[in-house]
Amino acid sequence: MAKVSINLATGSLQKEEIIVGIDLGTTNSLVAFINPDKNPQVINDAGKGVLVPSVVHFGQTGEVTVGNDAKNYLITDPQNTIFSVKRLLGRSYHDIENYKDFFSYKVIDDNTESLVKINVGDKFYTPIDLSALILKELKERAEHALKTPVNRAVITVPAYFNDSQRQATRDAGKLAGLDVLRIVNEPTAASLAYGIGLNPEETKTIAVYDLGGGTFDVSILQIQNGIFEVLATNGDTFLGGDDFDRLIVDYWIEKNNLDKAELANNRELSQQLRLKAEEAKKAFAHQSLVNDKIGDIWCTLDRNTFNELILPKVQQTITCCQNALRDAKLTVDQIDEVVMVGGSTRTALVKKMVFEFFGRKVHDEVNPDEVVALGAAIQADIMAGNRKDILLLDVTPLSLGIETMGGLMDVIIPRNAKVPTKAGRQYTTSVDGQVNMKIAVYQGERDLVKENRKLAEFNLKGIPAMPAGFPKIDINFLLNADGILKVQAIELRSGVKQEIEVKPTYGITDDQVEQMLMDSITHAKDDVSQRMVIEARTEGEQMIYTVERFLQKHGSSVTQEETAATHQYVEALKAALATDDKDLIHKKIDELNELTRPFAERLMDQAISHAMKGKSIE
Secondary structure (H helix, E strand, O other), X not given: OOOOEEEOOOXXXXXXXXXXXXXXXXXXXXXXXXXXXXXXXXXXXXXXXXXXXXXXXXXXXXXXXXXXXXXXXXXXXXXXXXXXXXXXXXXXXXXXXXXXXXXXXXXXXXXXXXXXXXXXXXXXXXXXXXXXXXXXXXXXXXXXXXXXXXXXEEEEEOOOOOHHHHHHHHHHHHHOOOEEEEEEEHHHHHHHHOOOOOOOOOEEEEEEEEEOOOOEEEEEEEEEOOEEEXXXXXXXXXXXXXXXXXXXXXXXXXXXOXXXXXXXXXXXXXXXXXXXXXXXXXHOOOOOEEEEEEOOEEEEEEHHHHHHHXXXXXXXXXXXXXXXXXXXXXXXXXXXXXXXXXXHHHOHHHHXXXXXXXXXXXXXXXXXXXXXXXHHHHHHHHHOOOOOOOOOOOEOOOXXXXXXXXXXXXXEEOOOOEOOEEEEXXXXXXXXXOOEEEEEEEEOOOOEHHHOEEEEEEEEXXXXXXXXXXXXXXXXXXXXXXXXXXXXXXXXXXXXEEEEEEOOOOOOOHHHHHHHHHHHHHOHHXXXXXXXXXXXXXXXXXXXXXXXXXXXXXXXXXXXXXXXXXXXXXXXXXXXXXXXXXXXXXXXXXXXXXXXXXXXXXXXXXXXXXXXXXXXXX
């Protein structure tokens, strides 16, 4: 095996190899690198365009299409075409309950806190699987354009992404065959692209206004000594340039007296109108009138009417800016710079209203579609140690986490996290009446704890005996500048608490760190597929436990036929658990869930009507 040197300050492999910056977007994704002239540059592979639509299509014979070609299937084969997968990353069913009508594909709802799954044909995909397919396409395009292997990347995420969503993004990168050196906030990347924050002497407060195709967010950042701190974020995850297109289409429908219900059934015409509206919106950058036709339908609109149509939507974004400033406890005068991100910020009215609100010229010199990816490439260059003028703070060389069900490693502090740092996650019990919880702390990059290095173990004792899933246990990791890790576990309902201190790098040599990193890259794909099987098994075991407990408790309220069918489905799930087929396991979980849902709901309704007897509702 070839020797690869490692920079222990960053924990990254030091090899003459390109590290790319990736903007994994809701609507479009793109990849950038630092070119030989030392400037960030986006990649346009084989003339396919810089932007790769974040769309995945699954064909009848199992072929997968990603990007431009997949977009065509949104109209012709919507149930097998996945879009906006970023909205689902790291989310549970409860998180997206109110938005499920937005998706044309089947999002599995098992009425639990489990992470969402998407059902296409007889296969089950997680948002991590799907994001990995988009990242793999970006990786392949970069490799094709640069004629060199691309194995390392910096990936951006919205500032409001929580720990679970960030970890899901890392896992998607790993599944795509990428070593994710760092997850960077999109507003931070956009600032870097403008050179803001590259000077360690500089102290600035900036606003990043990001209006994309489907989402809007504004972030207020404070930059001091090269450290970006997010003071506040605000926004609307269902507001973007697509809404501008819809408003134009609705205007044309009204002007041409078209039947909306008829149009909804004519997908081809709907798509033509939508594309024509998008064209018109872009045309207003250099003309004041659009006068066109689709068949007998007149598509006429002037810039002033367009501005009137979109004014309420743009005003919504300004309200979000006001809220963000209020949350940051700042006034408009305290903002030093305003950075524009996202293709929809090209709209003249958007620029005008943002300029008027902040009372200063906005940064829009860099292409707003590309600014985040370019900033990610600059961050990648910093990670590679190529920018000597920038101080890269001490970072942790290997990931730190705990063991969860099935012997899996749940990362709490990812490698390359700045030190000092703190992070935490919430867990619960898996068995009724559980009063103790073993917390085993590990260091390493593999998905199974047995492949990683055990640092410590302790028991959280005295958890109040409650049904499985009721206790709320916060596990917090605090890593100080001296590399001392304090692990704290606290049960929130009772206040029961336990903590331990360990030194993660004590007794580990540079060679061992190097070997652990190399192993994690070599075994990445096997590790992830093994992890997915274990997670499916764990979910299946929990499902069986819950269903059997339900039958014990409410057996008398369930018919003999229902009981017999449930036992049959439970046995089918048990048989699936003995295999390594995660799709089969998910299929049997889904079938058992569908079977038991009606009588579980029936019992719930009975319980509610019994509880409400004799009570009037005001």
